[in-house]
Amino acid sequence: MRHPIRTVSAAAVAGTALGTLVAVAAFAAESRVVQTGKAFEPKALTVKAGDSVVFANEDFYDHNVYSESDGNVFNLGIQPPGQTNAVTLANAGTVQVLCRIHPKMKLVITVE
Numbered sequence: 001m002r003h004p005i006r007t008v009s010a011a012a013v014a015g016t017a018l019g020t021l022v023a024v025a026a027f028a029a030e031s032r033v034v035q036t037g038k039a040f041e042p043k044a045l046t047v048k049a050g051d052s053v054v055f056a057n058e059d060f061y062d063h064n065v066y067s068e069s070d071g072n073v074f075n076l077g078i079q080p081p082g083q084t085n086a087v088t089l090a091n092a093g094t095v096q097v098l099c100r101i102h103p104k105m106k107l108v109i110t111v112e
């Protein structure tokens with residue numbers, strides 16, 4: 001069984017104020033969802049608003065991952081085997097993720 005991988009990246013923004021260097025770090029997490037066996041793995045995921053979700057097609061089939069959930073609408077288009085695409089989920093709520101090609105594929109992402 002595969003588990004979502006969460007990595008944390010930091011982006012430092014530096015500026016000067018009255019000759020003093022000021023650094024501010026912003027953190028965003030990245031979670032990974034694999035498409036395999038005409039299914040999403042995991043089938044449910046919780047992320048924070050502003051985090052990214054990477055969709056990796058490790059299946060033998062093309063997929064078309066999308067969501068029409070309010071505040072987090074996206075469509076990755078045709079995603080052939082071996083392709084990886086990322087989506088940033090900006091708004092809190094429940095995101096229903098589906099595949100236009102394989103309607104039984106379902107994923108629920110809770111964005112906190």
